[in-house]
Structure formats: structure tokens, C-alpha cells
Amino acid sequence: MVEAKIRDYILENFLFTDDQSALDSDESFLDKGIIDSTGILEVIFFLEEEFGISIADNEMVRESLDSVNNITSFLKLKGVSTPETVTNSQ
Amino acid sequence: MEDGAQPTLPALERMIRTLQHRGPDGFGYHIDGNIGLAHARLSIIDLAGGAQPIHNEDKTVWVSFNGEVFNYIELRRDLQKLGHRFYTKTDTEVIVHAYEQYGENFPSYLNGQFAIALWDSQTSKLLLVRDRVGILPLFYRQQPDRVIFASEVKAMLPLFDEAPRLNPVALDQIMTFWGPVDDTCIFEGVRHVVPGEMVTIEAGRLTRKVYWSWEYPATGQYSDLSEARLAEQLYELLNDAIRIRLRSDVPVGAYLSGGLDSSVITALLHRQGADLRTFSIGFEDKGFDESDYQDLMIEQIGTRHSRLRCLNESIAAAFQKAIWHTESPILRTAPVPMMLLSGQVRENSYKVVLTGEGADEVLGGYDIFKEAKIRAFWARNPGSKFRQMLLKRLYPYLDISSNTAQSYLAAFFGVGLEDPEIPYFSHMPRWQTTAHSKLFLSDDFKAQLRTDAIEQFCNTFPEGFSSWHPFNRGQYIEAKSLMSGYLLCSQGDRMLAANSVEGRFPFLDHRVIEMAGKLRPKLKMKALNEKYLLKKSMQHVLPPEIIARYKQPYRAPDIPAFIGGRNGYVEELMSEEVIRKAGYFDARRVARLVKKAKSGRAIGAKDNMAFVGILSTQIWHQHFVSGFRQNFGSPE
Numbered sequence: 001m002v003e004a005k006i007r008d009y010i011l012e013n014f015l016f017t018d019d020q021s022a023l024d025s026d027e028s029f030l031d032k033g034i035i036d037s038t039g040i041l042e043v044i045f046f047l048e049e050e051f052g053i054s055i056a057d058n059e060m061v062r063e064s065l066d067s068v069n070n071i072t073s074f075l076k077l078k079g080v081s082t083p084e085t086v087t088n089s090q
Numbered sequence: 091m092e093d094g095a096q097p098t099l100p101a102l103e104r105m106i107r108t109l110q111h112r113g114p115d116g117f118g119y120h121i122d123g124n125i126g127l128a129h130a131r132l133s134i135i136d137l138a139g140g141a142q143p144i145h146n147e148d149k150t151v152w153v154s155f156n157g158e159v160f161n162y163i164e165l166r167r168d169l170q171k172l173g174h175r176f177y178t179k180t181d182t183e184v185i186v187h188a189y190e191q192y193g194e195n196f197p198s199y200l201n202g203q204f205a206i207a208l209w210d211s212q213t214s215k216l217l218l219v220r221d222r223v224g225i226l227p228l229f230y231r232q233q234p235d236r237v238i239f240a241s242e243v244k245a246m247l248p249l250f251d252e253a254p255r256l257n258p259v260a261l262d263q264i265m266t267f268w269g270p271v272d273d274t275c276i277f278e279g280v281r282h283v284v285p286g287e288m289v290t291i292e293a294g295r296l297t298r299k300v301y302w303s304w305e306y307p308a309t310g311q312y313s314d315l316s317e318a319r320l321a322e323q324l325y326e327l328l329n330d331a332i333r334i335r336l337r338s339d340v341p342v343g344a345y346l347s348g349g350l351d352s353s354v355i356t357a358l359l360h361r362q363g364a365d366l367r368t369f370s371i372g373f374e375d376k377g378f379d380e381s382d383y384q385d386l387m388i389e390q391i392g393t394r395h396s397r398l399r400c401l402n403e404s405i406a407a408a409f410q411k412a413i414w415h416t417e418s419p420i421l422r423t424a425p426v427p428m429m430l431l432s433g434q435v436r437e438n439s440y441k442v443v444l445t446g447e448g449a450d451e452v453l454g455g456y457d458i459f460k461e462a463k464i465r466a467f468w469a470r471n472p473g474s475k476f477r478q479m480l481l482k483r484l485y486p487y488l489d490i491s492s493n494t495a496q497s498y499l500a501a502f503f504g505v506g507l508e509d510p511e512i513p514y515f516s517h518m519p520r521w522q523t524t525a526h527s528k529l530f531l532s533d534d535f536k537a538q539l540r541t542d543a544i545e546q547f548c549n550t551f552p553e554g555f556s557s558w559h560p561f562n563r564g565q566y567i568e569a570k571s572l573m574s575g576y577l578l579c580s581q582g583d584r585m586l587a588a589n590s591v592e593g594r595f596p597f598l599d600h601r602v603i604e605m606a607g608k609l610r611p612k613l614k615m616k617a618l619n620e621k622y623l624l625k626k627s628m629q630h631v632l633p634p635e636i637i638a639r640y641k642q643p644y645r646a647p648d649i650p651a652f653i654g655g656r657n658g659y660v661e662e663l664m665s666e667e668v669i670r671k672a673g674y675f676d677a678r679r680v681a682r683l684v685k686k687a688k689s690g691r692a693i694g695a696k697d698n699m700a701f702v703g704i705l706s707t708q709i710w711h712q713h714f715v716s717g718f719r720q721n722f723g724s725p726e
Contacts (some may be wrong), residue, residue, distance in 0.1 A: 038694035
């Protein structure tokens with residue numbers, strides 16, 4: 001659920017398509033040129049708003065944010081599993 | 091032209107009428123059998139006697155000329171001593187006599203900015219010549235029975251049999267380098283004379299010859315003069331470049347952005363005792379505005395100054411007109427305020443301005459050179475955290491204080507670190523960002539792209555390129571791509587000519603370029619202090635705040651200019667139906683980009699460039715393809 005939401009967001013906002021085959025979940029956003037330094041700020045705003053979390057400076061690194069899988073794992077660590085959880089936690 | 095396609099006055103009239111904005115002070119024609127020349131005059135030197143085309147003593151050599159030969163006084167004196175007789179006081183006339191005297195080597199004698207069409211009736215030879223760096227445009231097209239040429243493509247369109255087609259190779263280049271990097275033109279079948287080139291057409295045969303190019307010494311073989319002497323030399327050269335650029339029978343103004351380069355020009359004008367009249371742009375968005383620095387110079391020097399306040403809605407309102415003049419898709423709106431500014435110059439009854447364009451390319455001012463230096467330093471130890479921290483030094487005006495931005499900037503600029511010797515190392519991050527716009531091309535259109543733009547550009551690099559210092563390689567690439575393909579045309583000449591204004595560029599005097607070419611790279615950028623030698627040479631004439639200020643690139647609002655206002659044409663041209671009909675872009679992808687833009691989430695450079703690039707391509711199509719018959723009449 002979380003993964004699908006992130007995938008859709010990246011496809012819609014950075015690849016401008018709904019073609020699921022356009023993005024592998026472990027593809028690096030930076031290495032593939034999907035997202036640049038400003039783009040990652042967009043991703044952070046999205047994650048904070050959508051999942052009700054706050055991302056600290058030391059979490060803003062490639063290991064947390066550079067692929068769909070990285071973000072999914074990162075969100076799991078932050079205690080986010082489904083959007084419903086977020087609603088409950090807010 | 092060959093028999094059967096001889097030029098006629100009505101055809102020349104239809105052509106030249108489209109260029110009235112470049113020369114509103116009168117048209118002139120010369121038809122002689124197979125050749126037809128037309129000229130639209132912007133009278134600046136010899137107001138009464140300078141009507142063109144102009145000829146030599148026995149009317150065997152004719153010229154139609156756009157631009158200025160700034161050393162015409164000295165050239166005229168030399169040519170008169172050699173027996174040539176002049177019938178005008180113009181700079182134009184030195185061209186025909188210089189051709190008679192020096193043959194096809196004559197452009198080497200000219201210090202100036204020019205697009206020249208010269209006809210030698212004795213040899214039935216036509217020469218098309220463009221200035222060294224590409225300040226003035228010149229296009230040509232070979233048709234089966236004739237060659238047509240003009241300063242802008244729109245003057246050639248009345249002689250097209252059918253609507254022009256967009257050249258995929260050119261759009262690929264624009265969406266990689268911001269502009270064309272060879273003789274390619276966005277109008278299929280049209281070519282431009284590249285900067286520093288002479289094209290000869292003789293007996294139906296066309297040949298190309300480069301008479302000047304950007305040169306740098308092999309690494310280590312630099313000028314051995316002392317830093318102090320070089321600073322003096324640069325001062326003297328720039329002073330003289332400005333002195334000869336004041337030659338005019340109408341008043342000369344100057345652009346004053348508040349940056350180092352235009353401040354140098356204003357300060358040197360002041361010291362030369364010129365009547366100072368300056369013009370600038372201010373933006374409502376503080377992120378783009380440099381009014382405080384402009385005020386500093388205005389106060390210090392006491393210039394009569396006009397500032398145009400540029401609003402987002404004025405950019406959107408003028409964008410279609412700007413594309414009429416650029417005749418090309420563009421990726422940024424930055425040219426538009428320049429067009430509005432030249433309008434203000436003209437309203438104030440000025441038609442000539444000096445500008446600081448070229449200083450960054452010639453003397454090493456761009457962030458891209460700084461980036462490349464940092465990246466090369468970093469590449470020596472790619473794992474170093476400390477080295478990548480230097481990137482923070484690059485963008486003091488952007489909010490990159492967070493670890494994120496640093497981490498991602500580091501990754502972004504880390505492109506190519508594994509091979510810092512790659513010829514275009516300096517430009518890899520920019521080209522990668524720009525190329526994002528190609529994501530939006532339609533599948534059909536992509537299928538027409540059969541060549542790699544970067545590889546093709548690299549194939550044009552001169553012999554010896556690999557022996558140059560990486561800093562100089564970056565300068566060369568910048569001068570041959572962004573500067574000549576975009577800054578001097580779409581953002582320069584076209585935006586000036588739209589309002590019948592001529593720009594003059596002291597930093598692009600070839601003597602300055604050649605002197606700077608021989609400098610040790612570290613004198614251009616000392617550590618990370620850009621344009622070091624220029625600052626050193628001007629420290630006694632400029633306020634310290636101007637010397638010390640961080641460099642702010644000239645930018646204008648992109649997507650925000652088009653969203654939220656009443657801009658019906660944007661909605662229409664970006665609609666799925668119209669995008670699909672033109673065929674260049676994937677309509678559904680564009681719809682998603684528009685949606686993102688409207689939501690205010692399209693904040694990155696990539697999205698902004700893609701949006702402006704797509705919109706401007708659509709406008710180009712509307713002006714010149716779908717609007718062909720309406721705008722250019724029925725073909726002959």
C-alpha cells in the first residue's frame with residue numbers, strides 16, 4: 001500500500017506517466033536522472049504531508065530517499081505501514 | 091540564383107518587410123541578373139548617406155550588411171592610403187574596399203559584429219560571413235534552383251513552397267545544450283552560418299570556411315607576463331573595446347544589471363566622460379531582483395537610469411511575441427524581460443546599448459566552471475565528504491543549508507567523477523538536467539532522433555582540444571553552445587532587434603578574447619574566486635561591494651509566470667488536443683506536467699525547463715507551421 005502510493009507519486013510527478021513498467025522499485029532516482037536536488041525536496045514535502053511524519057536533517061540521505069524501496073523501508077522504520085496508520089497516529 | 095529563378099523586386103520586398111523591426115529606417119534593394127540583395131536599415135552611423143546595399147568604386151562589389159565594424163575609421167584610413175575612394179562615411183563601405191584589398195581574408199581585418207552578404211559580380215560569387223562569436227544571425231537555404239539567405243528565417247518563409255517542418259536534430263540540441271551547436275536550425279532545410287565562418291556560393295557550389303575560432307594554448311603554455319601587467323593589459327583592452335564601441339551618430343546607452351560585468355562597463359564609460367544613460371530590469375520576486383546593487387552603481391556614478399519593473403504577468407503576456415522573434419523554442423523565460431527592456435530603451439529614444447554579455451565566458455565567471463573545478467578536485471578522492479562540501483560555496487543564494495540538499499547536490503554534481511578526463515566533464519550535470527525535457531517527446535518524434543547530440547557536438551571539437559586545460563575546455567564548450575546558441579541569439583540579438591535596438595558587447599571584442607585565451611586558468615578563477623583578473627584590473631574603478639558580491643545568475647520566473655493569470659493561450663496550446671495535433675510531445679505526459687505546475691509543486695529546474703520548452707515549441711509551431719499561410723502569404 002505504502003509502496004504503491006510512493007510509486008504512483010514518483011510516476012505521476014517525475015516521470016509523468018501511469019505506466020508502472022517505467023520504474024523499478026529499486027531504481028536509484030539520482031543515478032537514473034529521475035530526481036535532482038530540488039526534486040528531492042518535493043519528495044520530502046510529499047512524505048511529510050502524506051504520511052504525517054517529520055524527517056530530520058540526518059535522515060535526508062540517499063539511503064533513506066533514493067528509491068521506492070529505500071523510501072518504503074525508511075517509512076517502515078518511522079512506524080508508517082499504511083496510510084490508515086498515519087491517520088490514526090495524527 | 092540560377093536561370094528561371096531570378097530574383098524579383100516583389101519577392102525581395104516580401105522578404106524584407108518581415109524584417110522591418112531590425113531596420114525601421116528604410117529599405118534598399120540591388121538586383122543584378124542572378125543576385126538580389128535587400129536591406130532594412132537601422133541608421134546609426136552616417137544617418138544621411140548610409141543607405142544600403144553599398145558598392146565599390148566601379149559597382150562590381152555590393153554588400154548588404156547588418157552590424158557594426160567598430161574599427162572602420164582606422165580601416166578606412168588604411169584603405170584610402172592604398173587608393174580606395176569612398177562615397178559615404180559609413181562603416182559598411184569599408185567592407186567592399188577591404189574585400190577588394192584583402193580578398194576573402196577581409197573578415198580578419200574587421201573588429202566588430204556582423205552578418206555580411208557580399209556579391210562580387212566579376213566572379214559571380216556570393217560570400218555570407220558572420221562575426222567571430224555569433225552576435226548577429228545569418229541563415230541560408232539551398233533550394234533546387236536558388237539559394238536564399240536572411241538575418242532571420244521569417245524573411246525566407248515567403249519563398250517557401252510549403253509550411254516549414256521542425257527539425258528534430260535541432261530540438262534535440264536545444265533540449266540538451268539550450269541552443270544549436272553547429273549549423274543546424276530548428277527550421278528543417280535551413281542552416282545558419284556558424285560564428286567565425288564564411289560561406290561561399292559560386293557557380294551553384296557552396297563551400298564553408300572557418301576564418302576564426304576560439305583557441306587556447308596547450309596546458310602550461312600561457313602568457314608569462316606578471317599578474318599586475320596582465321591586469322593592466324586587460325584594463326587597457328577593455329577600455330579601448332568600449333571606446334570604439336561608442337562610435338555612433340546616435341547616443342549610446344548601457345545596460346546596468348548590478349553585476350560585475352555591466353558595472354565594469356558603466357564605470358569605464360564614466361571614466362571616458364561619456365554621457366551616461368543606463369537601463370535595467372527589476373523583478374517583483376526578490377529572488378530574481380538585483381535593484382540594490384544597481385542603486386549602488388547609480389549612486390556612485392550618477393547615471394541617468396531607468397528601471398523596468400518586470401511582473402510575472404508581463405512575461406506571460408509578451409511570451410508569444412518573444413517566440414516570434416527567437417524563432418526557436420527556449421527553455422527559460424529569461425529572454426522575455428530582455429525584450430521588454432529593449433522596448434524601454436527604444437521608448438527613451440535610444441537605439442544602441444552596451445552590455446556585459448560575454449564576460450563570463452571569456453574571463454571565467456560561470457558557476458559551471460566553478461562546479462567543474464570542484465568536481466575535478468573531488469574526483470581525485472571521490473569518497474571525500476570534505477571535498478563535496480565545497481559545493482556549498484557554489485550556491486550561497488539558494489537554500490541548500492540542509493543535509494539533504496547537500497547530499498543530493500553532491501550526488502547530482504558527482505556525475506562523471508569516475509572519468510574527469512571526459513571532454514565535456516564540465517557540462518555533464520547541466521546537460522543531464524536539460525535533457526530531462528526530452529522525456530516529454532512523443533514516441534513518433536523520438537523515433538526521428540537517430541543521432542546522439544553530445545557525440546555529434548564532440549565531433550566538432552577542434553584539433554588540440556584534448557591538450558587544453560580542462561578549464562579552457564569548459565570555456566570553449568560554453569562559448570560554442572550556450573553563448574552562441576542561446577545567450578547571444580534568443581536572449582541577445584533577437585530580443586534587442588525586436589524593438590529595433592542594437593547591442594554592443596565590449597567583452598566580446600576579439601582582442602579581449604584572444605588575450606584572455608592565453609591567460610593561466612588560475613588567473614581567471616583563483617581558487618573559487620571567479621573572474622579574478624577582471625576584478626583585479628577594475629578594483630580601482632568599482633565599489634568594493636560590487637567586487638565582493640556573490641555572483642547571481644540572471645534569471646526570470648518560469649512556470650509561475652504562466653500559472654494563475656489570465657493566459658488563455660497557455661491553456662489552449664498545452665491542452666491534450668493541441669499537443670497531440672502538433673505531434674512533438676506526449677499529450678498525456680504534458681497534461682501531468684501542467685497539472686503539477688498548477689498545483690504549485692513544479693519547483694525544480696527540470697520541470698520549469700520542460701514546461702517553458704514545450705510551451706515555446708507549441709508557440710513556434712503556431713507562428714511558423716500552422717500559421718504559415720496566414721503569416722507569410724501564399725508561396726510564389
